Amino acid sequence: MAWNEPGNKGQDPWGNGNKGGNDKGPPDLDEVFRNLSKRFGGKGNGSGGSVSGASLVIVLVIAVVVWGLSGFYTVKEAEKGVALRFGEYIGEVDPGLQWKATFIDEVTPVNVQTVRSIPASGSMLTADENVVLVQLDVQYRVSKAKDYLYSVVDADASLREATDSALRYVIGHNTMDDILTTGRDKIRRDTWDEIERIIKPYELGITVVDVNFLPARPPEEVKDAFDDAIAAQEDEQRFIREAEAYSRQLEPKVRGTVQRMDQQAIAYKQRVILEAKGKVARFEQLLPEYQDAPEVTRERMYFDTMQDVMSGTNKVLIDAKNSGNLMYLPLDKLMQNSQSNKSASAKSKPATPVMSVNSTTHNNSSMPLDGRPSRGERSSGRN
Template structure:
C-alpha cells in the first residue's frame, strides 16, 4: 500500500508521523534549519547568504572538473588533429596536453603503423582471357587532417582506387605475361596508376608497397597453363646454362686465338730471318760461283745429297754386271740387333758378299747415267 493511500496510518517518507502534513517541507525551511545549525538566526538573509555560498562552491567544483576533463595524452605513434569550434587548429604531437573542453576537440590518428588494403577478383586481359588476380596495397597515413576530413572514408576510397587501377593494368596486359614474366611490370604499373588516381583526392595516404600475388588461370585451363609455365621455366634455365657455357668457353677461345697469333708472328719472324739468311748466303756464294762454276756446282750437289740422305735408312746399290738394282734392308738389320753374347762370335752372313756388292762414291750417278750437271755441261759444250 502506498504511503498516501487512504487507510495508511504509517509514517510518510517525509517524516510526518501523524499524517497531518499535506506535502514535503519547503526549501526555505530546509535552508533555515541548515542556517540554524551553522549558527544563523534562521531569518531570510542568512538563507540567501547560504545559497550564494553553495552556488560558489558548486561553480568551483564544476570549474575544477572542467579543467581536469581537458587533460589528454597523445601516443608516440599518433598525431592529434585539433579542431576549435569545428575549424582546423593544427596538429598536436605526442605527450600530455590540455584542451578547453567544449571548445577544442582532439582526434588522435596513428601515423606510423603500416596498414594494408587487399584487392582481388576475376579480370579480363587484353587477349580476352579471364584471370584471377590478388593484390595487397600497404600504406601509411602521411597527413592526419586530410585522412580524417578529405573524404568520408579514406580507407574505402583507397580500396576502390586500388580495384580500379588493378583492373586497368590487367586489361592492358596479356595473360601469359600476367602469369609468368610480366608480374613485376604489372606491380610497378599498378603502383603508378594508383598514385595517379589518388593524387587529386588528397586523402593524406602514402603508398609504401604493392604486392602482386601469384595470379591463377581459370580451373578449366589450369593444367595447360601449368605446362606453359613449366616450358618457360625450362627455357630460362637453358638460357642460363648456355650463358654459363659461353662464359666458360670464351676465355679458352681468347687464349687459343692469342696463342695462334703468337705462333703466326713467330713463324713470320722465322721465315723472314731464314729468307734473309738465304739471301746473305747467296750473296756470299755468288762470287765463288762466278770464280769457279764447276767446283761450286759440285759442292752444291754434294751438300744437297748429304742433306737428302741424312735421314734415310735405305741404300740402293748399282750392279755394273747386269744393270739391276739390289735393295739392302739396312733398316731391318739395324732394328734386329743380336743379343749381347760375349763368348760367341758372330757368324758371317752367307747371303751377302762384300766383294760382290759394288759401291758408289758420293757424287757419282746411281744408275750409270750421267748426272744432271754433266748433262748440262755436255749440252753447253
C-alpha cells in the same frame, strides 16, 4: 531609524512602499545563498550565509582544477594529433604530453607510421576475352593526418574502391598469358600508377608504399593446360639463362685462343723474315765464291747436298758387277753411325742452301734448277 524597522512608515527605497502590494523588489541575497546552502547540505539559519558562499567558491575552484587536469593527454610516438576547436581545424599536434581545453578543443590521434594493407581480388575479364582470378595487396601509410580524417568520409574505403577499379582497368588491357607468366611485373607497376592517378584528386592523405600482385589463376576448366604453358615458358627462360652463362664462360677462352693465335702468327712472321734474311746473307757470301770458281763451288754444293740427303736413309748400295762375292756388312754399326752423323750435322750445320743455290743459278744455263750437275758432268767425275 531604518526603513524596515517596526513603526517606520517610510517608503521602501526599492519602491516597495506597500508591503501588501504586488511589487516585491529584487530578491534577498542572503536568502539566495541560504537556498544554495540547503541544496549542498548546509544549514540556512544564522550566519550560514557567508559560510555557504565560501563553500560555493571552493566548489567552483575544484571544478576549475578538475577541468584543467582533464585537458592533459598524450600523443604516441607513431601518431599525429589533429586538433579541432569548436569543430574547426587548428593544426596538428606532435607526439608527447599535451594539453587541450576540455569541451572546447578536440584532438584525434592518427597513426602515421604503421604500414596498412588493403586486399583486392576477383574474377576479371582480360583483353583476349578470358576470365582470370587475380589477387592484389596494396600497402600504404598515412602521410597527412588531416586529409586522412576529413577529406573524405572513409579514406580506407575510398582507397579500396580505387584499387579495385585500377586492377580491373589494367587486367582488361592485358592478355591472359601476360597476366599468368611474363607480364606480371608490368601489371604490378601499371596498377600502382593507376591507383595513384585515381586517388590524387581526392587528397586522401595516403601514400602507397608497395603493390603486391599475387599469383593469378586461370579458370579450373583450363588450369592444366595453362600449367603446362607456364612450365614451358619457365623452361625457355632457364635455357636462355644457361646459354648466356655458357656464352660468358666460353668467351674468355675464345679471346685467349685468338690472342694466342695472333702471337703465334706474329712469331711465325718474324721467324720467316729472319730465316729469309739469313738465307740472303748466306747467298751474298756464296755468290763471290761461285763467281770465282763456278765448277768447284757447284760440285762442292752437290756433295754437301747428297751427304745431307743420303745420311738419313738406311739403304746400302753395292755394285754387283765388280764384286762377285757378297761381303758381310755391319749394318747395325752403319745405322748407328748414320744416325750419329745425322744428329751431329743437324746441330753443327745450318739449313741446306739448296734453295739459295737454286735462286742464284736460275739463269745459269750450265746448271739445272735443283743444283745438281748435268748427267755428263757426273759421268766425267766418276771416270
